[in-house]
Amino acid sequence: RVAYVNGVYQRHAEATIHVEDRGFQFADGVYEVWSVFGGRMADFEGHMTRLHRSLNELRIDIPMSAESLTRVLKETIRRNRVRDGIVYLQVTRGTARRDHPFPAPGTPPSVVVTSKSIPFARSQAQAAKGVAVVTHPDIRWGRCDIKTVGLLPNVLAKQAARDKGAYEAWMVDEMGLVTEGSSTNAWIVDKAGKLRTRDTQANILKGITRTAIMAMIEAEGIELDERPFSVEEAKEAKEAFFTAAGAFVMPAISIDGVKIGDGKPGPIATKLRARYLEEAKREAI
Ligand code: PLP
Incomplete structure (x- = not known):
């Protein structure tokens, strides 16, 4: 299994994020979950639109274009050979020395994507x-x-x-x-x-x-x-x-x-x- 972490597909068992990621320290991040049927995502646009709304409400920068994000979601599903299951996306305000206010402008958001199989029969x-x-x-x-x-x-x-x-x-x-x-x-x-x-x-x-x-x-x-x-x-x-x-x-x-x-x-x-x-x-x- 693999996970996408900030531009790199890492082995799932070793996929890591920094200890000073604001998601870890402040729950300063958002997520989405898509159902996957036959390797394809359901209600795709709805979840993508809500992701952008969540980011907007919290003033977290859009990490990448919708096209790039779509490619990463699909690639994570493909690399994990998920037919039926879910794909999970998390975006946080990024990594910065721990302090409550937002980090300096330009601090890149962290992006993680994982995908797992769940038997549809269950x-x-x-x-x-x-x-x-x-x-x-x-x-x-x-x-x-x-x-x-x-x-x-x-x-x-x-x-x-x-x-x-x-x-x-x-x-x-x-x-x-x-x-x-x-x-x-x-x-x-x-x-x-x-x-x-x-x-x-x-x-x-x-x-x-x-x-x-x-x-x-x-x-x-x-x-x-x-x-x-x-x-x-x-x-x-x-x-x-x-x-x-x-x-x-x-x-x-x-x-x-x-x-x-x-x-x-x-x-x-x-x-x-x-x-x-x-x-x-x-x-x-
Ligand atoms: N309500 C809460 C609190 C949730 O966490 C979720 C999904 O994770 C839902 C409702 C259902 O939302 P959706 O249909 O978009 O998965």
Whole structure:
């Protein structure tokens, strides 16, 4: 395996970044993850556009042209012989002697790309059965719309889920409303049959998979209510599921041990997953 590190493809086991990289010291960096199908990236433009937005919001220099970056992403996938899996890109504000303010203008951002295989069959098996979700307090900052590598609250939430044998943690604000998953966007079909997901003005990440699903929902003629839902509403829902690159559309069959619907993946989640996979594979580059 190889990793791309600042212009060089290094052996993965030996790939390193400087100890004074600002990503390491301050979580001063952003990232993106693309799903890979048959060696090609899904939702390519959406993730690329969001990367540029994240960099822009944090005033990190664009490290290289979109064309060069695309070439590096593709080459990393190719060199790692990834058919199905993910490709990960991280850009930090670069390496400089540790000091909180931004380093001197012209300090080059650090760029790392890795790619790994994930058997598609594993995700399909999980989706066929459905997975467990637990809730966890959302203790994050006020700019969760930026995809930064500052993920400690997400790490703690995900580990709390794993400790309870669950796949994902849904984070909950002080009002008792679900914000999003630790690395996914959260959805329900509420007890009135309405599809619900939190609006992206409310301090969550605007998921690229979420956006792709929304276009399909419209095409299917399903009504969407872009409005936060409470943990109580989620537990009483007919269906629950979550979306992300890598997870696609994943049905949740329990929340904090409470069975959702009949305890099986719901029809809307199942249909959206199939449709998403079909379109994502077709449009992958
Ligand atoms: N929300 C959070 C906090 C995430 O970290 C992610 C993905 O990593 C998502 C939502 C889903 O975003 P996407 O569909 O773009 O992968």
